[in-house]
Amino acid sequence: MKDRKSAILGKPFPAHPTRREIDLPGCRPLPPGDDAPALVRQIMANPNYRLADADADFLDRDVMRGARLQLDYQKAETLLRDHGIAHSIVVFGGTRVTEPERAAATLAALEAESARHPEDADLQRRLRVARRLNDKSRYYDIAREFGRIVGAAEGEHGNRLAIVTGGGPGIMEAANRGAVEAGARTVGLNITLPHEQLPNPYVTPDLCFRFRYFALRKLHFLLRARALVVFPGGFGTFDELFETLTLIQTRKIQPVPVILVGRDYWARAFDADFLVEEGVIDPEDRALFWYAETAQEIWEDIQRWYARAGRALIGTPTHTEGGAMP
Template sequence: MRILSEYYGPQTRFDKLNVDDTIVFFGSARIKSREEAEAMVAAAERGEGDPERARKALSMSRYYEETRELAKRFTEWSKTLDEKERRFVVCTGGGPGIMEAANRGASEGRGVNVGLNISLPFEQSGNPYITRELSLEFHYFFMRKFWFIYLAKAVLVMPGGFGTLDEFCELLTLIQTHKIKKKMPIVLYGKDYWSKVVNFEALCEFGTISKEDLDLYIVTDSMDEAFDYVTRGLMEYSLDQPGPSL
């Protein structure tokens, strides 16, 4: 019954608000906004915190701010496409950090946005920028992942930890094995971060993936490149195919 409720509940809300499909942002719950990171640095300089941790938070805060700006740009762009249906709505895991940044940017772009929260003993709680009617909470990770991918027409993977890696690798696996047949632009955002965290080229070198698998996504540090790549892909592959699909 709980699994069924985690299917029909979200479906009812998406239908009610005419949400056809989404642009999904994955990323860390621990990345701070620039404002919060600067406050940490100031506190550390007063002897009230760890200076190294504060400096690291400030350095990583660029990803919060760039996620926020990208989500705003996607939202403003999507609102020009259809007056009746809501196309390519920003969707996140609903928590703090990168998720908050994307919901915040979409809200600043005056668009509805989705938060697919998960019940966890730490870190995860719904951020205040999610459209209230589209703030959903899941018990099961697999149902939450279903809704991420079923509605998604594009995915941006920002710096993140185990959860982000899990979501990204599962998405690539589903595409590689043709369980997902729709064409989706996928962006791995943050060259310096991802070059140190994963080495998919090594998998190709050792023969455990094909060279063509590296073409399933792009890696970039540029907001303009990410925006252009995603919107171009959406116009080519998804504009005339509204609604969820796999």
């Protein structure tokens, strides 16, 4: 009745959104005995027939670097937004700074081996390094405690503030671990390296991202950053520290607290007062960071900085506030 009425009025019903009454020519079965099916299968199996976004070999070509850069940015950005991660406290530090028990065990083993081979100069050097790393293992506990403090604050602020690290071992592991122990979510921004770095087990699985490009990883470290807390570390730690200080110095990003944990280590590794005296930075640049020694001191310093700046540690995220780059 409806079809008849439709035909009478000359106004057909809407087409089905997916189904057809008659298959289009390209969908019809081929005649028996025809060689075409084998040829069609060969065509469809060819890598060039793959959808562009499903063709990993094509995406790996040099000419696709622009697309890869966009994907490296967009995946993490989209998923962080989906999970409501609005603000972050970024923690950097050495991968070789392990928890005290592990550092003590390594030192004990080297001491025993050194006693058996006192003439081995390389072994004596490794022993000296192990003693220093054992001394620095206290920073693992400080980072872990700081992660717990921020993790507890995350709950107070509606899960909008998160510890963010590079997702690797050492100090990064400690900060992620402390946040998890406080029942909070925690973020890891890992990087693809020729010698693969596995993520530490304390990063929230839904919030562990792996980047191809250091530049995009650095961008995501700072887009939501409300503070940068830097523990003793090596080249990678210095890289992130100096880049952040440069961005703040030039006001490419709004200033955020930058706290170096462990004055004894940093004053020897990085003499900012010397740079001021040499005239290569200004006194106000020296004031862009300071030192702290305990987890509680770090947290109180961050809160005090925001109170003095007249800004909220937790607020509405924008792309021009709280460390975000335009």
